[in-house]
Amino acid sequence: MPLRKLPFLAYSYTQINFSQGQREMGSKAHVSNSECCYPMSGGDGLHSYSRNSILQKKALEAVEELVNTIIQDKLEFNNLNISGISNTFHIADFGCSTGPNSFIAVQNIIKAVELKYNSLHQNDPPLEFHVFFNDHINNDFNTLFRKLPSPQEFFAAGVPGDFHGRLFPKASLHIVHSSSSVHWLSKIPDEVTNVSSPAWNKDSIYCTGFLNEVVAAYSTEFQKDMDNFLNSRAQELVVGGLMVLLIPGLPDGVHCSETHFGANYDVLRSCLVDMVKLGLINEEKVKAFNLPIYHPTTKELEVLLERNAYFSVERIESLPAYLFPSVQSNTSFMRAAMEEVINQHFGKEIVHSVFEFYAKKLSANYIDYIQKQRNVFIVLILKRST
Amino acid sequence: MPLRKLPFLAYSYTQINFSQGQREMGSKAHVSNSECCYPMSGGDGLHSYSRNSILQKKALEAVEELVNTIIQDKLEFNNLNISGISNTFHIADFGCSTGPNSFIAVQNIIKAVELKYNSLHQNDPPLEFHVFFNDHINNDFNTLFRKLPSPQEFFAAGVPGDFHGRLFPKASLHIVHSSSSVHWLSKIPDEVTNVSSPAWNKDSIYCTGFLNEVVAAYSTEFQKDMDNFLNSRAQELVVGGLMVLLIPGLPDGVHCSETHFGANYDVLRSCLVDMVKLGLINEEKVKAFNLPIYHPTTKELEVLLERNAYFSVERIESLPAYLFPSVQSNTSFMRAAMEEVINQHFGKEIVHSVFEFYAKKLSANYIDYIQKQRNVFIVLILKRST
Numbered sequence: 001m002p003l004r005k006l007p008f009l010a011y012s013y014t015q016i017n018f019s020q021g022q023r024e025m026g027s028k029a030h031v032s033n034s035e036c037c038y039p040m041s042g043g044d045g046l047h048s049y050s051r052n053s054i055l056q057k058k059a060l061e062a063v064e065e066l067v068n069t070i071i072q073d074k075l076e077f078n079n080l081n082i083s084g085i086s087n088t089f090h091i092a093d094f095g096c097s098t099g100p101n102s103f104i105a106v107q108n109i110i111k112a113v114e115l116k117y118n119s120l121h122q123n124d125p126p127l128e129f130h131v132f133f134n135d136h137i138n139n140d141f142n143t144l145f146r147k148l149p150s151p152q153e154f155f156a157a158g159v160p161g162d163f164h165g166r167l168f169p170k171a172s173l174h175i176v177h178s179s180s181s182v183h184w185l186s187k188i189p190d191e192v193t194n195v196s197s198p199a200w201n202k203d204s205i206y207c208t209g210f211l212n213e214v215v216a217a218y219s220t221e222f223q224k225d226m227d228n229f230l231n232s233r234a235q236e237l238v239v240g241g242l243m244v245l246l247i248p249g250l251p252d253g254v255h256c257s258e259t260h261f262g263a264n265y266d267v268l269r270s271c272l273v274d275m276v277k278l279g280l281i282n283e284e285k286v287k288a289f290n291l292p293i294y295h296p297t298t299k300e301l302e303v304l305l306e307r308n309a310y311f312s313v314e315r316i317e318s319l320p321a322y323l324f325p326s327v328q329s330n331t332s333f334m335r336a337a338m339e340e341v342i343n344q345h346f347g348k349e350i351v352h353s354v355f356e357f358y359a360k361k362l363s364a365n366y367i368d369y370i371q372k373q374r375n376v377f378i379v380l381i382l383k384r385s386t
Numbered sequence: 387m388p389l390r391k392l393p394f395l396a397y398s399y400t401q402i403n404f405s406q407g408q409r410e411m412g413s414k415a416h417v418s419n420s421e422c423c424y425p426m427s428g429g430d431g432l433h434s435y436s437r438n439s440i441l442q443k444k445a446l447e448a449v450e451e452l453v454n455t456i457i458q459d460k461l462e463f464n465n466l467n468i469s470g471i472s473n474t475f476h477i478a479d480f481g482c483s484t485g486p487n488s489f490i491a492v493q494n495i496i497k498a499v500e501l502k503y504n505s506l507h508q509n510d511p512p513l514e515f516h517v518f519f520n521d522h523i524n525n526d527f528n529t530l531f532r533k534l535p536s537p538q539e540f541f542a543a544g545v546p547g548d549f550h551g552r553l554f555p556k557a558s559l560h561i562v563h564s565s566s567s568v569h570w571l572s573k574i575p576d577e578v579t580n581v582s583s584p585a586w587n588k589d590s591i592y593c594t595g596f597l598n599e600v601v602a603a604y605s606t607e608f609q610k611d612m613d614n615f616l617n618s619r620a621q622e623l624v625v626g627g628l629m630v631l632l633i634p635g636l637p638d639g640v641h642c643s644e645t646h647f648g649a650n651y652d653v654l655r656s657c658l659v660d661m662v663k664l665g666l667i668n669e670e671k672v673k674a675f676n677l678p679i680y681h682p683t684t685k686e687l688e689v690l691l692e693r694n695a696y697f698s699v700e701r702i703e704s705l706p707a708y709l710f711p712s713v714q715s716n717t718s719f720m721r722a723a724m725e726e727v728i729n730q731h732f733g734k735e736i737v738h739s740v741f742e743f744y745a746k747k748l749s750a751n752y753i754d755y756i757q758k759q760r761n762v763f764i765v766l767i768l769k770r771s772t
Contacts, residue, residue: 088555128555132543137534141527145546148523155555157518157543160531169474169514169541 037162038184038292038340040097042140047355050098050147052336054329056180057101058322059246059377064108066315067244070381071112071175074314077120079240080174088128089113090173091154092236094163094229095181096133098143105177106131109244110153113175129154132173134163162186164228168236176233179246185292186225189217192290205272206265206291209255222294226304230382234310237384243311245380248321252297254373260321261295263372264334267365271357272346280353281346289345291338298378311382318376327366331359423548424570424678424726426483428526433741436484436533438722440715442566443487444708445632445763450494452701453630456767457498457561460700463506465626466560474514475499476559477540478622480549480615481567482519484529491563492517495630496539499561515540518559520549548572550614554622562619565632571678572611575603578676591658592651592677595641608680612690616768620696623770629697631766634707638683640759646707647681649758650720653751657743658732666739667732675731677724684764697768704762713752717745 040049082089091109096102110129117127133144137160148156161167163178164186191199192214199213207218233243248261256262272289275281296304298318305313324330335355342351362369426435468475477495482488496515503513519530523546534542547553549564550572577585578600585599593604619629634647642648658675661667682690684704691699710716721741728737748755 088558130555130558137531138528141531141544142524145523145527145544148546155545155553156547157545158527158531159541159543160534161542167541169516172474172516 037136037138038344039136039139041336041339042098042143044098044143044147047332047335047339048098048143049336050100050143052329052332053097053101053180055248055322055324055333056246057104059248059319060101060105060108060179062319062377063244063246063379066317066379067108067381068112068115070242070244070314071109072116074381074383075113075116075175075242076240077117080238082127082174087125088130089117089175090130090132091175091177092132092134092159092168092173094134094176094178094233095184096135096139096144096158098140099133099147101179102133102144103147103149105179105244106154107149109175109177130157131155132157132159132168134159134161134167137161164225164232166232166235170235171238173233173236174238174241176237176241176243178244180248182226182229182245183222183248183293183295185218185221185294186228187221188290188292189221191217193288195287201290204257204266205269205289206256206262207294208257208262209250210257218294219296219300222296222300223304226301227308230305230308230311234308234384239384239386241384242314243380243382243384245378245382247296247301247378247380249295249301249318249376249378250297251318251373251376252299254297256295259295259373259375260323260369261375263369264330264362265291265293267358267362267369268334268338268354271354271361274357274361275350275353281350285346291341295375296378298376301378301380305380305382310384312385313380314383315379315381317379319379321375321377323370323374327359327363330362331355334358423522423524424730425522425525427722427725428484428529430484430529430533433718433721433725434484434529435722436486436529438715438718439483439487439566441634441708441710441719442632443490445634445705446487446491446494446565448705448763449630449632449765452703452765453494453767454498454501456628456630456700457495458502460767460769461499461502461561461628462626463503466624468513468560473511474516475503475561476516476518477561477563478518478520478545478554478559480520480562480564480619481570482521482525482530484526485519485533487565488519488530489533489535491565491630492540493535495561495563516543517541518543518545518554520545520547520553523547550611550618552618552621556621557624559619559622560624560627562623562627562629564630566634568612568615568631569608569634569679569681571604571607571680572614573607574676574678575607577603579674581673587676590643590652591655591675592642592648593680594643594648595636596643604680605682605686608682608686609690612687613694616691616694616697620694620770625770625772627770628700629766629768629770631764631768633682633687633764633766635681635687635704635762635764636683637704637759637762638685640683642681645681645759645761646709646755647761649755650716650748651677651679653744653748653755654720654724654740657740657747660743660747661736661739667736671732677727681761682764684762687764687766691766691768696770698771699766700769701765701767703765705765707761707763709756709760713745713749717741717748720744 093102131154141158159167191197192201199217201214272286276283276286339351342354430436479488517540527544545553577583578587585603587600658672662669662672725737728740
C-alpha cells in the first residue's frame with residue numbers, strides 16, 4: 001500500500017476526520033447507487049455548462065490537427081458503405097451536453113472528412129452529413145437544439161440515452177466522438193460508500209489513488225463501463241470507422257489527489273464538511289457521498305484496449321490539461337459539471353451555498369492549488385477492425 | 387361571393403363588429419409575419435399537449451388498420467436499399483410534439499413493417515428500426531425524450547427544425563408520417579392582417595371560408611407550404627418509400643366556420659373581443675391576430691397532389707373527427723394547441739384568462755356548438771415514385 005498522504009486542503013478550513021466511532025456506527029451509509037444520470041448544468045445562464053466549459057474546449061482545440069491527420073491517413077471511404085443512393089456520412093458525439101463544444105468537435109471532423117473526400121471523389125456528388133448528438137435522457141436537449149450553429153452544414157439529431165448501451169442501429173456510424181464524458185461512471189461503486197467494506201472511502205469523495213481497495217472498486221467500475229461503451233460502439237460503427245475519445249486523465253504514475261482535479265474534489269469535500277459543522281447539511285449524507293468519476297492513466301487504457309477485439313489503437317497521446325486562470329473560472333467549471341450531482345444527493349436548495357463556500361476556500365488555498373500537478377487529456381483514436 | 391353568414395357565437399356575449407373607422411384607421415395592423423413557430427404546449431402538466439391530444443389520438447386509431455393494409459400491399463423491401471451491412475428501417479414523424487401520439491403512430495407502423503418483412507425474409511436477420519421525431523426547434527424535446535416508451539423497440543432520435551425545408555439526408559427515410567401538423571402554416575398570410583388589403587380578415591381570426599380574398603390568401607399559403615413539405619420529403623424518402631399524412635380538414639363543400647373547428651376559433655375570437663372591452667388586452671393586437679392554420683378539403687389536396695411529380699396517391703380518405711364529450715375536454719384541447727400562439731401574440735400573462743373565458747363561453751353556447759358540422763381527418767397515403 002503506497003504511503004498515505006493527507007488529501008489536499010485537509011489542513012485548511014476543516015480537519016477532515018470522521019471518527020472511528022462513526023466508521024463502526026452503521027453497516028452501510030445509505031446512498032442510492034442505481035444508475036447515475038448527472039447531466040451538465042442546462043440552459044444558457046451564468047452557471048450553465050454551455051458558458052463554463054473552456055477546459056473541455058481547450059482540449060478539443062489541442063487535438064484538432066491530430067484528428068485531421070488521422071482522418072486523412074486512416075479513413076477509407078471505399079470500406080465505409082457510403083456509396084449508393086444516399087451519399088451520407090454519419091457522425092455521432094457521445095456526451096454532447098448543451099454544446100457548444102460538441103459543435104466545434106463535429107465541425108472539425110466534417111472539415112477533415114470533406115477535405116479527404118473531395119480530394120478523392122472530385123466527380124461524385126458531395127457528401128451529406130448526418131450528425132447525432134447524444135447525452136443522458138435528462139440532458140437539456142432543448143438548449144442544445146436552440147444553440148445549433150446556423151446555417152448548419154449538417155443534418156442534426158439528438159439521441160437521448162445512456163451510452164453504456166446501444167443507441168444506434170448496427171453499422172450505422174462512420175465516426176464516433178466523445179470528449180470529457182467516459183470518465184463519468186454509470187454508478188458509484190457500491191463498496192466505497194459501504195462502511196463495512198474495506199473499500200469504504202472514509203476520508204474522501206473520489207478515488208484519490210492512495211487506498212488500494214478504493215482504487216480497485218473505482219477502476220473495476222470504470223473498466224466495466226468502458227467495456228460496455230466500446231462494445232456498444234463496436235456494433236454501431238461500420239468496419240473501418242473511427243472513434244475519437246478525449247478523456248480527462250492522470251499522467252502515468254500520478255495519483256488523482258496530487259493533481260488539480262483531485263484538488264478540486266478535495267476542496268469540494270472540505271466545503272461539505274464545513275457545511276455539516278454549520279448544520280447546513282446532514283453528516284450521513286456527506287459520508288454517503290462519492291463522485292461517480294474516475295480519471296484513468298494512459299497505461300490503464302492501453303491494458304483495457306488490449307483485451308478489446310473490436311478496435312485497433314491508431315493513436316494514444318497525453319496532452320496537458322488547460323489551467324484555469326482564476327478562482328472564479330475554476331469554480332464556474334466545477335459548478336457546471338458538479339451541480340447536478342450535488343443537487344441530486346443533497347437537494348437543490350444547497351447547491352448555491354456549496355459553490356459560494358467553494359470559491360472562498362479555493363481562493364484561500366490558491367497557492368497550494370496551483371502547485372499541484374497538471375492533469376492530462378488522453379486522446380485515444382481507435383479504428384473499428386474487422 | 388357566397389352568402390355571408392354571421393360567424394358562430396358572434397351573437398352571444400359579444401357582438402363582434404369592428405367599425406368602419408377602425409378599418410380605415412391605419413394602413414396595416416402590425417403583426418410580425420415572419421416564420422411562425424408555435425409548438426404545442428410542453429411539459430406534462432394539466433394543460434400540456436401530452437395530456438390533451440385525444441382528438442389526434444382518435445384519428446390515429448381510426449387509420450391504424452388502413453396504414454397496415456397499405457404497408458402490406460405497397461411497401462416493397464427490394465427497392466428500399468435496406469439490405470447490406472446495416473439492416474435498418476428508417477421512419478420519421480413530422481410534428482411529433484411531446485408524444486404520446488407520435489409513439490403510437492410509430493409503433494403501429496413498426497408492427498406493420500415487421501409483419502411484412504418477417505413473412506418475406508424468414509432467414510434474414512431481423513430489421514432494426516431507427517425512428518426520428520421532428521418538430522419545431524422550440525418544441526419541448528426534453529419532455530418527448532422522457533416519455534419515450536420503455537423498453538423501446540426502436541432507436542430514437544429527435545430532429546429539431548421547420549419541416550417545410552430539408553431536415554434529413556437524401557434518400558434516407560423509408561416511411562414518413564405526419565399527423566395533425568401540416569395544417570399549421572409556416573406564416574400568417576400578410577394580406578389577412580393588412581387593413582388596406584381586400585383580403586383583410588376584419589371579422590375573424592381564421593379562414594372562415596366565406597370571404598374569397600381571405601380564402602385565396604390562406605389557401606395560397608397552404609399550397610406553398612405543402613409544396614415545400616412534399617418536395618423536401620421527396621428528397622428525403624427513398625424511391626418506393628411511403629408517406630402517411632393525417633390532416634384535420636373540412637368535408638368537401640363545407641366552410642370552416644360551419645364546423646366544430648371553426649366554432650372553436652369563433653369562440654376564441656369572441657373571448658378576445660370581450661377581453662378588449664374589459665381593458666385586458668389591446669384592440670390593435672386583436673385586429674392583428676389571425677391563426678396560422680388552414681383546414682383543407684380532400685378536393686384541394688387532390689388538385690395540389692396532381693401537380694406534384696414525386697408522389698403517387700395510394701389512398702385518400704376522409705374520416706369523421708372525434709367529438710369532444712365535454713366543454714372541459716374541448717377547452718383543454720384548444721388550450722394545448724393554441725396556448726403558444728396566444729402567448730407569442732398577446733403575452734404569457736393573458737393565456738390563463740383567455741381559456742377561462744373560453745370555457746365559460748363555450749359552455750354558454752354548447753347547444754349551438756354541437757349542432758355544427760363535424761370536421762374530418764383526411765388520410766393521405768403517398769408513395770415516392772420514380
